[in-house]
Amino acid sequence: MRYDLMLAGLLLAAPAAAQQGPLGLGTPASPAEIADWDIDASPDGAGLPPGRGSVAEGAVIYAARCAACHGPRGTEGAIAPALRLAGGIGSLATPRPVVTVGSYWPYATTLFDYTRRAMPFDAPQSLTPDQLYAVTAHVLHLNGLLPADAVLDAESLPRIRMPNRDGFRPVRGAE
Amino acid sequence: MPRLSRRAFAASAFAAPGIAAAQPLAVPPGMLAQGGPVDVPYGQPAATEAGVKRRPRAGPGYAPLLGTAGSSLTPLGDLDGTITPNGLHFIRHHAGVPAIAPEQHRLVVHGLVDRPLVFTMDQLRRFPTVSRLHFLECSGNTPFYQQARIRPDWTVQDTHGLLSCAEWTGVRLADVLAEVGLKPGARWMLAEGADAAAMTRSIPVAKALDDAMLAWGQNGEALRPEQGYPLRLFLPGYEGNTSVKWLRRLKFAESPFMTREETSKYTGLMPDGTARQFNFTMEVKSVITRPSGGQSMGPPGFREITGLAWTGRGTIRRVEVSTDGGATWQDAALQEPVLSKCLTRFRLPWRWEGGPAVLLSRATDSTGDVQPTRDALVAETGPNFVYHCNAITAWRVAPSGEVTLAV
Numbered sequence: 299m300r301y302d303l304m305l306a307g308l309l310l311a312a313p314a315a316a317q318q319g320p321l322g323l324g325t326p327a328s329p330a331e332i333a334d335w336d337i338d339a340s341p342d343g344a345g346l347p348p349g350r351g352s353v354a355e356g357a358v359i360y361a362a363r364c365a366a367c368h369g370p371r372g373t374e375g376a377i378a379p380a381l382r383l384a385g386g387i388g389s390l391a392t393p394r395p396v397v398t399v400g401s402y403w404p405y406a407t408t409l410f411d412y413t414r415r416a417m418p419f420d421a422p423q424s425l426t427p428d429q430l431y432a433v434t435a436h437v438l439h440l441n442g443l444l445p446a447d448a449v450l451d452a453e454s455l456p457r458i459r460m461p462n463r464d465g466f467r468p469v470r471g472a473e
Numbered sequence: 474m475p476r477l478s479r480r481a482f483a484a485s486a487f488a489a490p491g492i493a494a495a496q497p498l499a500v501p502p503g504m505l506a507q508g509g510p511v512d513v514p515y516g517q518p519a520a521t522e523a524g525v526k527r528r529p530r531a532g533p534g535y536a537p538l539l540g541t542a543g544s545s546l547t548p549l550g551d552l553d554g555t556i557t558p559n560g561l562h563f564i565r566h567h568a569g570v571p572a573i574a575p576e577q578h579r580l581v582v583h584g585l586v587d588r589p590l591v592f593t594m595d596q597l598r599r600f601p602t603v604s605r606l607h608f609l610e611c612s613g614n615t616p617f618y619q620q621a622r623i624r625p626d627w628t629v630q631d632t633h634g635l636l637s638c639a640e641w642t643g644v645r646l647a648d649v650l651a652e653v654g655l656k657p658g659a660r661w662m663l664a665e666g667a668d669a670a671a672m673t674r675s676i677p678v679a680k681a682l683d684d685a686m687l688a689w690g691q692n693g694e695a696l697r698p699e700q701g702y703p704l705r706l707f708l709p710g711y712e713g714n715t716s717v718k719w720l721r722r723l724k725f726a727e728s729p730f731m732t733r734e735e736t737s738k739y740t741g742l743m744p745d746g747t748a749r750q751f752n753f754t755m756e757v758k759s760v761i762t763r764p765s766g767g768q769s770m771g772p773p774g775f776r777e778i779t780g781l782a783w784t785g786r787g788t789i790r791r792v793e794v795s796t797d798g799g800a801t802w803q804d805a806a807l808q809e810p811v812l813s814k815c816l817t818r819f820r821l822p823w824r825w826e827g828g829p830a831v832l833l834s835r836a837t838d839s840t841g842d843v844q845p846t847r848d849a850l851v852a853e854t855g856p857n858f859v860y861h862c863n864a865i866t867a868w869r870v871a872p873s874g875e876v877t878l879a880v
Contacts, residue, residue, distance in 0.1 A: 317588065319652030323599055324582075324590030331591065332581050335722055338663055338673065341731050367538070378535045391746030395857055397737070402748075405731050412733035415671035416568065419538060422669045466740065466750040 337423075339411040343456035346410065350451040351432025353439040359429050360436045363418045372398075372440040384440040387461050400441025404466055406458040410434045431455070525551040527561055528630060539569055544611065546634025549781065550765045555808075555816040556606075557637035559692050564699045565611050565635060568669035571719055575703035578667070580687070584725035587654030594703055597687060600644035605686070605709070606815045608783045610755050611635035612712035612739055612860040617847050617880055619856050625869075625877040628767040632866060632878065633760045636783075638816040641707050642690030647682045659725035663732070664706045667721035674715045674739075675729035676708065680753070684709050684814075687720065709814040710785030711753045712860065714739055744855035755785035757844050758863035759792055759819070759836035770874035773827035778805070779820045784838035788812065791837040792819040798831035798867065799846075805834070830870040831879055847880050 372384035386396025529542030701718025759782035
């Protein structure tokens with residue numbers, strides 16, 4: 299007998315328990331339980347935490363926590379060219395494209411999300427939401443995408459339109 | 474038959490010109506005394522195989538920050554068959570290998586679901602299990618896009634070593650998703666790792682419900698730490714990065730999450746400045762592993778040409794081999810079983826006459842896709858595409874017998 303048919307027979311025989319899947323495996327996960335794990339932020343702003351931070355506050359954090367690897371202005375690629383965070387806007391269609399947050403990334407929320415989960419490289423997940431908004435604002439400022447007096451929060455961050463917003467073409471059949 | 478002295482026999486048997494008289498074979502010393510112990514807790518290859526090992530790929534300049542290379546390559550030129558021994562499976566990581574105690578590990582499944590659930594490893598192991606043979610290939614394997622960076626001394630380990638194949642054991646993701654119950658709007662799944670990169674990719678739900686697995690087993694034993702121990706996502710045929718290791722969370726939403734790894738990275742930049750995104754499936758590809766770069770032919774005569782072919786779209790239908798740089802092609806034999814989204818070994822008998830030769834292989838898959846030449850591929854993608862290079866690889870055999878990369 300085929301295994302999937304055997305399994306189907308077993309499932310039919312089991313009493314249908316409300317609130318449970320067909321096999322009754324796993325434990326309910328409450329929002330409180332998973333709050334510290336639920337760290338993603340989407341382009342529409344879903345998942346962004348409360349908080350706020352300014353370009354100026356971000357400059358201080360950037361100098362202390364980011365510049366050693368990414369360069370004082372983010373354009374240097376201090377350790378490797380791939381670590382450039384700023385510059386290159388308008389270069390993508392040239393023979394020597396400079397791929398950075400400013401020139402390439404389609405959404406500003408991605409910068410927040412990635413910094414929150416993985417940066418600083420030597421101490422991931424160590425920045426508070428306020429610090430994350432601030433350093434995100436500063437990296438966008440280094441790219442000329444925010445003025446020096448700007449402040450970011452969960453409302454304003456998703457509204458930033460990145461220069462390469464329309465540069466990506468999903469491959470056919472990806473969905 | 475009259476008895477001949479050993480010396481006379483040797484002389485008459487090997488009288489053909491150019492063949493030296495052989496010394497009598499010594500009795501192997503291992504036959505003259507008891508052998509070594511067998512109470513070795515975890516067996517190792519013979520000491521003389523120590524040269525068969527992973528080698529780091531000369532990678533991004535920030536490798537020292539990681540305290541290690543960002544990736545390590547499978548020695549394909551030294552291996553037979555199609556299964557990669559676990560200790561030689563290629564490694565690619567973005568923030569090192571976390572040490573995870575399996576009893577502490579949790580998988581959270583939430584978002585657009587009816588019943589958000591958290592699973593322990595014990596709970597996952599109670600699902601119906603499945604074992605399948607599949608290749609895994611890093612999206613950045615075979616760095617041939619920039620001609621100036623290709624080096625003739627590259628071996629097949631350098632060019633194709635971000636490719637491995639194993640029997641993966643775990644549960645069908647579809648079965649786990651039946652437990653949480655996907656809501657109608659759930660079209661994308663975020664998969665997140667428990668490493669210091671908190672690696673994340675968005676995966677179409679159609680793939681999650683098709684052949685995706687949550688795997689804990691690799692060739693009969695637990696996943697190796699560098700392969701995601703204790704749990705990884707496994708997406709057959711998709712670029713390796715999507716098979717998120719150390720898997721801790723799956724979240725469902727209507728739209729892709731647009732993580733750094735599917736925008737800044739793992740997208741292909743075209744000459745017009747646009748980029749291809751969500752380029753998941755690894756295309757039809759093959760490479761000759763013997764003879765290949767860095768090997769030497771030895772004396773002229775019979776040789777088997779052998780290599781590997783694979784496609785993320787289904788099965789390998791045909792592999793053609795050329796020994797004259799593509800002027801003529803012959804069909805290679807495919808080793809059965811030819812499995813879906815798995816490595817297939819091919820073989821062609823050949824007589825090397827001692828002259829120059831250029832060896833190529835060209836695979837065709839079950840969708841009819843044919844592996845392109847490097848020129849054709851780069852004409853389509855430009856030189857800055859970085860990922861998904863499935864170009865035909867050429868090995869040049871010099872009259873001396875030395876084999877070098879000739880792409």
